[in-house]
Amino acid sequence: MAFEGLSERLQGAMTKIGKKGRITEADLKEMMREVRLALLEADVNFRVVKDFVKKVNERALGSDVLESLSPAQQVVKIVNEELTELMGGEQEPFLFSKKPPTVVMMVGLQGAGKTTTAGKLANYMKKRENKRPLLAAADVYRPAAIDQLQTIGKQLDFPVYQKGVEANPVAIAEEAVEEARMTGRDLVIIDTAGRLHVDELLMTELKNIKAAVQPDEILFTVDAMTGQDAVNVAKAFNEQLGITGVILTKLDGDTRGGSALSIRSVTGKPIKFTGQGEKLDDIEPFYPDRMASRILGM
Amino acid sequence: AGFREVDEDFFDDLEEVLISADVGFDMTLAISDVLREEVRLRNVRTGEQVKNVIVEKMVEIYEKGEVGLPTINENKNGLTVILFVGVNGVGKTTTIGKYAHKLRNEGKKVLLAAGDTFRAGAIEQLEVWAERVQVDVVTSDAHSDPASVVFDALKKGQKEEYDYLLIDTAGRLQNKVNLMKELEKINRIISREIPEGASETLLVLDATTGQNALIQAKQFKETTNVTGLILTKLDGTAKGGVILAIRQELAIPVKFVGLGEGMDDLQVFDPEQYIYGLVKDLVEVKA
Numbered sequence: 116m117a118f119e120g121l122s123e124r125l126q127g128a129m130t131k132i133g134k135k136g137r138i139t140e141a142d143l144k145e146m147m148r149e150v151r152l153a154l155l156e157a158d159v160n161f162r163v164v165k166d167f168v169k170k171v172n173e174r175a176l177g178s179d180v181l182e183s184l185s186p187a188q189q190v191v192k193i194v195n196e197e198l199t200e201l202m203g204g205e206q207e208p209f210l211f212s213k214k215p216p217t218v219v220m221m222v223g224l225q226g227a228g229k230t231t232t233a234g235k236l237a238n239y240m241k242k243r244e245n246k247r248p249l250l251a252a253a254d255v256y257r258p259a260a261i262d263q264l265q266t267i268g269k270q271l272d273f274p275v276y277q278k279g280v281e282a283n284p285v286a287i288a289e290e291a292v293e294e295a296r297m298t299g300r301d302l303v304i305i306d307t308a309g310r311l312h313v314d315e316l317l318m319t320e321l322k323n324i325k326a327a328v329q330p331d332e333i334l335f336t337v338d339a340m341t342g343q344d345a346v347n348v349a350k351a352f353n354e355q356l357g358i359t360g361v362i363l364t365k366l367d368g369d370t371r372g373g374s375a376l377s378i379r380s381v382t383g384k385p386i387k388f389t390g391q392g393e394k395l396d397d398i399e400p401f402y403p404d405r406m407a408s409r410i411l412g413m
Numbered sequence: 414a415g416f417r418e419v420d421e422d423f424f425d426d427l428e429e430v431l432i433s434a435d436v437g438f439d440m441t442l443a444i445s446d447v448l449r450e451e452v453r454l455r456n457v458r459t460g461e462q463v464k465n466v467i468v469e470k471m472v473e474i475y476e477k478g479e480v481g482l483p484t485i486n487e488n489k490n491g492l493t494v495i496l497f498v499g500v501n502g503v504g505k506t507t508t509i510g511k512y513a514h515k516l517r518n519e520g521k522k523v524l525l526a527a528g529d530t531f532r533a534g535a536i537e538q539l540e541v542w543a544e545r546v547q548v549d550v551v552t553s554d555a556h557s558d559p560a561s562v563v564f565d566a567l568k569k570g571q572k573e574e575y576d577y578l579l580i581d582t583a584g585r586l587q588n589k590v591n592l593m594k595e596l597e598k599i600n601r602i603i604s605r606e607i608p609e610g611a612s613e614t615l616l617v618l619d620a621t622t623g624q625n626a627l628i629q630a631k632q633f634k635e636t637t638n639v640t641g642l643i644l645t646k647l648d649g650t651a652k653g654g655v656i657l658a659i660r661q662e663l664a665i666p667v668k669f670v671g672l673g674e675g676m677d678d679l680q681v682f683d684p685e686q687y688i689y690g691l692v693k694d695l696v697e698v699k700a
């Protein structure tokens with residue numbers, strides 16, 4: 116079942132209105148309905164869609180869409196531009212510490228892709244930035260989470276700091292940073308357990324890790340297939356931890372990924388990387404324009 | 414709590430509530446139309462009536478005549494094989510742990526098969542669960558052919574007269590053709606060893622997933638004949654409303670829901686309770 120892209124939707128609306136060229140303000144309303152539907156189908160949050168469509172409508176009225184002979188194309192163009200803009204015009208840099216090691220914390224819901232992405236990011240930073248990463252196993256809850264990170268560490272030939280499942284995650288994180296200092300590792304990536312944003316106890320644990328190691332990056336890792344709830348989750352993680360960026364995983368699927376827009380608009384934080392597969396090479400910087408096109412099905 | 418009146422704004426709010434629960438636009442409109450008509454017919458105006466009509470009607474839409482709690486098919490002639498499939502990270506392995514625990518409490522002899530030989534730590538994860546809930550597990554080396562561990566487990570399950578074999582598989586996105594073919598191969602092996610084939614193929618869905626879940630259900634159903642859904646992570650704030658559209662379009666029922674990471678956090682899906690949870694904030698007026 117292929118969802119209809121925005122262009123086809125708007126062309127369809129034109130046919131429905133029975134217009135070839137110029138449209139009226141009432142026709143524009145019909146077009147905005149299509150924009151709204153396209154975004155909802157792409158899983159952009161209901162309220163985010165409302166605000167966004169309002170903005171697009173205003174811009175359309177203010178520009179010469181009503182005078183144009185190709186109003187559908189004009190609307191597509193405006194939507195695309197606004198969306199790219201909202202996604203964060205240009206790529207945001209990764210925040211390295213002036214005093215090594217740079218400390219990164221992976222956080223997010225269960226199964227989002229934190230552990231895998233910790234490995235991918237380490238791999239990427241070694242290749243692109245010549246970093247010497249250390250991975251820290253601070254998930255003591257999920258069965259075999261430490262084995263998983265150790266296997267990834269072995270595949271990439273990076274050390275993994277672990278203290279078993281009885282140790283305290285805050286202590287593990289602190290000791291891992293210390294270990295990195297002693298062994299000349301200039302990047303520490305801390306894998307934390309998946310948790311619900313409404314789990315106060317576990318959210319407090321993350322705050323404590325943050326206070327203890329003062330990370331340069333707190334990366335909210337989120338599944339690109341997430342639906343309407345993305346706003347609640349992202350908002351809660353951001354409010355409680357002050358995330359520095361977002362990593363959108365599983366974009367190798369066929370999801371439209373409208374949650375990217377939702378997350379971006381409720382947190383204002385940049386999406387820094389995307390996950391494009393299960394292998395440890397499958398990571399890419401985030402490209403706002405590509406994401407906009409994807410959400411719109413173009 | 415009190416209950417809200419059915420006025421002009423009521424249906425707008427209903428639509429917002431449903432869309433926000435990932436019910437999807439088309440399904441939301443379909444439900445809203447049916448409810449509008451019902452409310453008119455029964456001349457419902459206020460109070461508890463509203464709640465009743467909405468829940469009753471939505472349950473009716475979901476059930477499609479199959480009233481009551483879902484059941485799990487068993488193989489009357491021997492080993493009951495249940496295959497767990499789904500995209501990455503939805504909760505397949507954890508659900509197997511929980512379900513094995515449930516079956517064991519019912520006095521069943523349960524065997525697990527570690528059919529995810531790909532993901533780092535996947536075999537160890539299932540082993541931890543097997544130990545936790547005290548059931549047996551068949552494993553192989555990492556990166557070996559999943560079909561062969563399934564074969565070994567089928568043999569052991571039959572020879573040693575287990576009641577249930579729960580097969581874990583690697584997470585796979587539905588658009589990866591080769592990975593989907595691997596599931597076909599697993600199914601062929603099952604049918605070869607057990608004439609009845611798998612008694613259930615359960616597609617695990619994460620409640621936080623949006624409209625892509627509908628595509629997942631379609632694609633997995635095409636390759637594996639999905640007989641039921643398991644909706645996990647309902648202990649969060651996501652509602653997983655897309656299951657309504659899946660039920661409507663593909664007629665696949667939900668069998669269990671996952672409500673946490675512990676071994677007791679698996680419940681039989683109760684349509685009425687689920688639907689009440691979907692619309693609760695709408696119909697109840699906080700005092």
Ligand SMILES: Nc1nc2c(ncn2[C@@H]2O[C@H](COP(=O)(O)OP(=O)(O)OP(=O)(O)O)[C@@H](O)[C@H]2O)c(=O)[nH]1
Pocket residue numbers: 223224225226227228229230231232254257260307308309310364365366367368389390391392393397501502532584586
């Ligand atoms: N296809 C695909 N799969 C991914 C991607 N990133 C992660 N995965 C898979 O998603 C699943 C979950 O990944 P994990 O790294 O274990 O997720 P996590 O957030 O650490 O999970 P918890 O620790 O249980 O909270 C695994 O099967 C990964 O292989 C991606 O970009 N694409």
Ligand SMILES: Nc1nc2c(ncn2[C@@H]2O[C@H](COP(=O)(O)OP(=O)(O)OP(=O)(O)O)[C@@H](O)[C@H]2O)c(=O)[nH]1
Pocket residue numbers: 225226257309311499500501502503504505506507508529532535582583584585617645646647648649670671672673674678
């Ligand atoms: N809160 C909550 N977490 C769950 C639930 N079910 C599973 N999880 C968590 O979700 C994460 C992923 O679960 P897994 O069982 O590893 O998922 P999977 O589908 O086997 O993942 P892959 O094999 O990597 O595709 C783990 O952290 C689980 O503890 C649930 O019902 N509620």
Ligand SMILES: [K+]
Pocket residue numbers: 225226227338501502503619621
């Ligand atoms: K997920």
Ligand SMILES: [Mg+2]
Pocket residue numbers: 229230231254257260306307308309
């Ligand atoms: Mg993890």
Ligand SMILES: [Mg+2]
Pocket residue numbers: 505506507529535581582583584
């Ligand atoms: Mg698994």
